Amino acid sequence: MCDTCGCGTDHVHLTDNKGKVHHLHPVVSEHTQEHFIVKAAETPYGKRVVELAFNVLDKNNLQAEKNRTLLRENHITAFNLVSSPGSGKTTVLERTLTDLAGAYSMAVIEGDQQTSNDAARIRATATPAVQVNTGKGCHLDAGMVARAIELLAPADNSLLFIENVGTPRLSRAFRPGGNPSRGHTLCNGR
Amino acid sequence: MHELSLVMAIVEKAEATVLEHGARDVDSITLRIGRLAGVEPDALALAWEAAIPQTVLEHASKMEKTSEAVFICRNCQKEFTADDLFACCPLCGSSATELVAGDEFIIEQIILNL
Numbered sequence: 658m659c660d661t662c663g664c665g666t667d668h669v670h671l672t673d674n675k676g677k678v679h680h681l682h683p684v685v686s687e688h689t690q691e692h693f694i695v696k697a698a699e700t701p702y703g704k705r706v707v708e709l710a711f712n713v714l715d716k717n718n719l720q721a722e723k724n725r726t727l728l729r730e731n732h733i734t735a736f737n738l739v740s741s742p743g744s745g746k747t748t749v750l751e752r753t754l755t756d757l758a759g760a761y762s763m764a765v766i767e768g769d770q771q772t773s774n775d776a777a778r779i780r781a782t783a784t785p786a787v788q789v790n791t792g793k794g795c796h797l798d799a800g801m802v803a804r805a806i807e808l809l810a811p812a813d814n815s816l817l818f819i820e821n822v823g824t825p826r827l828s829r830a831f832r833p834g835g836n837p838s839r840g841h842t843l844c845n846g847r
Numbered sequence: 848m849h850e851l852s853l854v855m856a857i858v859e860k861a862e863a864t865v866l867e868h869g870a871r872d873v874d875s876i877t878l879r880i881g882r883l884a885g886v887e888p889d890a891l892a893l894a895w896e897a898a899i900p901q902t903v904l905e906h907a908s909k910m911e912k913t914s915e916a917v918f919i920c921r922n923c924q925k926e927f928t929a930d931d932l933f934a935c936c937p938l939c940g941s942s943a944t945e946l947v948a949g950d951e952f953i954i955e956q957i958i959l960n961l
Binding site for chain 2: 704705706708710711713714716798
């Protein structure tokens with residue numbers, strides 16, 4: 658929500674030479690919409706003030722939306738498992754994969770900060786799994802999830818488990834791209 | 848995206864803006880970071896120092912503003928602010944709340960040196 662005018666939809670403010678502020682709603686297209694407005698008045702000589710409303714996270718959000726569309730079109734139900742490290746995600750997942758084996762086609766995207774250990778445990782269940790080492794990062798972003806989905810090529814009507822890292826706060830804020838209507842975020846532990 | 852990825856995306860946008868306007872480099876940049884954007888301030892500062900040398904942001908001053916996290920209650924339509932992603936509605940107590948603002952990371956303004 659804009660703290661200048663309280664408007665909740667995409668819009669920009671244009672200040673004209675008389676200092677009057679115009680409130681404009683751009684047409685939203687498929688691509689990330691951005692407008693820049695140049696403030697000619699009250700700008701020091703040799704400088705130019707460029708006003709943007711550029712959300713650095715838009716690229717991730719767009720990719721997340723693409724991920725969700727792909728899963729939805731192929732009737733793949735995604736589960737995003739999020740909790741603090743050590744609270745039991747992998748154990749829950751291992752048990753689920755074992756108990757449901759044969760009843761569903763399943764695949765796993767495994768995010769772990771440092772080791773391939775979690776993926777090894779999952780592979781022991783004979784479920785296709787891809788390890789995404791996030792290195793210093795502490796969550797999966799939409800691009801990582803997209804690449805993992807491409808590698809796994811989950812079947813139509815299958816279940817996709819994304820074992821995430823980090824806290825629920827970061828996972829939700831960064832939207833790895835699970836399906837919101839047929840997808841579920843499971844928060845475990847603390 | 849972790850903080851370094853975020854900073855690199857900012858550098859990319861700043862470079863594109865400089866090019867678009869035929870400017871020399873950036874004088875200052877203003878960022879607005881939502882309270883629930885999941886950005887760790889110390890990590891952001893470290894990433895900034897690491898990523899900006901030899902870019903158009905090298906000598907730029909940076910201003911950071913924080914914007915509030917705004918929720919809407921699906922049950923009673925009340926809008927409220929909170930610091931916690933799983934906030935319940937202060938009016939009806941429902942947990943069916945949705946974040947409508949406060950997870951963004953916005954470049955608000957860039958002042959260019961022409």
